[in-house]
Amino acid sequence: MPGTNLTRDEAATRAALLDVTAYTIDLDLTTGEKTFGSTTTIDFTCTEPGAETFADLVGATVHEITLNGDSLDPATAYADSRITLTGLTAENTLVVRADCAYSHSGEGLHRFVDPADQRVYCYSQFEVPDARRVFTTFEQPDLKSEFTFRVTAPEDWAVVSVSPTPAPEPVRDGVARWTFEPTPRLSTYVTAIVAGEYHAVHDTYEGKHGSIPLGHYCRQSLVEHLDRDEIVKLTKQGFEFFEEAFDYPYPFGKYDQLYVPEFNNGAMENAGCVTLRDEYLPRSRQPRSFYEFRCSVILHEMAHMWFGDLVTMKWWDDLWLNESFAEWACYHAEAEATDFVESWTGFANARKQTGYRQDQMPSTHPIAADNHDLHAVEVNFDMITYAKGASVLKQLVAWVGLDDFMAGLRQYFKDFAYGNTEFTDLLASLERASGRELAGWAKEWLQTAGVNTLSPEFDLADDGSYARLAVRQSAHPDWPTLRRHRIGVGCYSYDDAGQLVRTRFVETDVEGELTEIPELAGEPQPDLLLLNDDDLTYAKVRLDERSLATAVASLSAIDDSLPRALVWGATWDMTRDAEMPASDYVALVLANIGSETDAWGVSRIPTTGAQAVNLYTAPEHRPAVRTQWEQGLRGLAEQAEPGTDQQLTFVRSYALAARSDDALAWVAGVLDGEVVLEGLAVDQDLRWSLITSLAAAGRVGSRIADELTRDPTISGQEHAAAARAAQPDADAKQEAWRLGVLDASTPNETGRSIVTSFPRAGQDDVLAPYVDAYLEAAEHAWETLGSHRASVVLGYVFPVVLASADVAQRLESWLASTEAPAPAQRYVREALDDVQRALAAQACDAG
Known part of the structure; x- marks a missing residue:
């Protein structure tokens, strides 16, 4: 349907023509299980009376269209997901009455029936262009408006939107209507409706700008897993930090967080009505990395209340204005305001790696992408926008200084509140605050693609010190930009206790192909030389021969988790780039992961180890390396301290690696209670992990069906589907x-x-x-x-x-x-x- 693929040029033409005064949206959620009633009234002005434009509506059965009191024939006016509007006047009113379809794809208005108790739950997901699946819209971010939602639903439902939830008014027996107050001016994609038999609890944040009512919602079957105290604590920490850091009051009347089922993404920043996947309310024990990531998600969506909802990009070219800034802000807040003080280490071990991977694909693109239409947006909504964008902003903070960076943001919010911007607007704010010219920086970092590699280059004097030390910068020939980098250079050597300690640190600027580091001339060659120490920039780094040998032998001897993360990342990059044998990387992981303390390092690095084993080892070496990996993980699982994240992660990893009869018997024994590890809770999620591993080995028997009887929840059904798909059986694969x-x-x-x-x-x-x-x-x-x-x-x-x-x-x-x-x-x-x-x-x- 070409009509769904709005182009940037079409949006610019429509934005120049229209100003949207108000939407009134009537939704009737009592008309059936497949469709709902949707009546939209849009008041808008037109700068060119007599002109023609269109409104958007996808997948609807349209019953009635009136424009300025004149009836339009839906059979001719509504085609290809667009409603053609001709003969516009200076002031216009469009009314569209339609039936729209509930989705099961997480787009538009998603409807879910909980198999645990048959309760019904609905929620909207509108980003990028899916509000038009629920009501008639002018679907583009720069046509902001006020929205009044009126929702008819069963009287015992909870109904939540952007504005505070009003008292429902009876309509008929068992049915009520909720009439919400008009919203501030918003883009269509950050409006929301959530309705159903949700459980709700309420709290209040008292801050420097006054009170913010807080709501927390989940399915009734998850009430026991709603860890309200922790979520409220994080929410209050976030508001206290952001209101101070941004020097701008929270811009919406209340703040609800709704944990919803079958959610496509991590969460969505609907203004004052944030939806999050309800897997963030775990029913089984999870490692600390899970909660660290959940914290970052909660803070990411909160940051969006300023980045994206208050000030919104004009068009999706500047999606990074939303996502990159919210991503940087959430990790900054996490490190400064919560118990997860080492969140930037976790970022380096996990999230940043996804940016590096995406940026080395043939599909890489600039952070500020050329999103000429909605199809381009859909495929560029990736880890370059999120992880690389946040990494580059961290580099910008190092470049201009945190104080000047924050001063620029504060002025930006004040200047453009409730409006739309392009990236040049933000750049101007940062330039005024910092006094630095940033157009060149932006061209290098935001408007070009690809990742640089930084390698040490040195000569040694007779006494073993550096006669000279330089940093060589290179780039892939398809994306040849050499950038300016602010980096740290760390020298690490063994102390008398055998620990690797930093003996020298230099912070410097790298520019062009070769940058000399004169401060380190004469410095004794360390056991480990680490470029980009402190992880200030976004670049792959290489280890020299001596440093690599030190890393393989003694990575765990580095006390600080951040330099360890950088070495983990460097060795993984070298493995993926075919500069380090995968067998050596596997040995590195097995020798050092047992001593890793960073939560994300513990959780993520065994995954890269498994990838090295199964994909990057030479076929002739693979059977031996698989045996080494399997046996090594068994030892790590059995030697881990009882009840720790390490124990849980290594058991899960061992189950995934299990291929030998002995290993599979051990997995089955843990599942059946015949093998007991002190401190290990074999709870529901771990049971499904063990069953899926047995299924992948063709040893599952009736366990999938038996476990589904024990766990008939939606999570159980999803786990069962995954276990069936894992089986090495032609019929099972075909059905999957x-x-x-x-x-x-x-x-x-x-x-x-x-x-x-x-x-x-x-x-x-x-x-x-x-x-x-x-x-x-x-x-x-x-x-x-x-x-x-x-x-x-x-x-x-x-x-x-x-x-x-x-x-x-x-x-x-x-x-x-x-x-x-x-x-x-x-x-x-x-x-x-x-x-x-x-x-x-x-x-x-x-x-």
């Missing part, structure tokens, strides 16, 4: 493919569970047919599944574990001849890049 890839009616999170579990290492024979099946699916997925579901499918289900020259050739041939949509081609190119990277790493590991 049908449900996860071909059947558009499969609920979104169930589909995600299937496709992420489908491509298992060690199942080469049964996965072999799915290279061609993947390419066939790519031809049609965008049309049959919709953009979000298609992105999940094509991003996760490709069997990269089959990496070979033949697979690479098949992908290349498809790309040379396909007419599939550009977003689908992007995912196939990324799959090809993964295959080529794996082949290069395997060649390196082969020696």
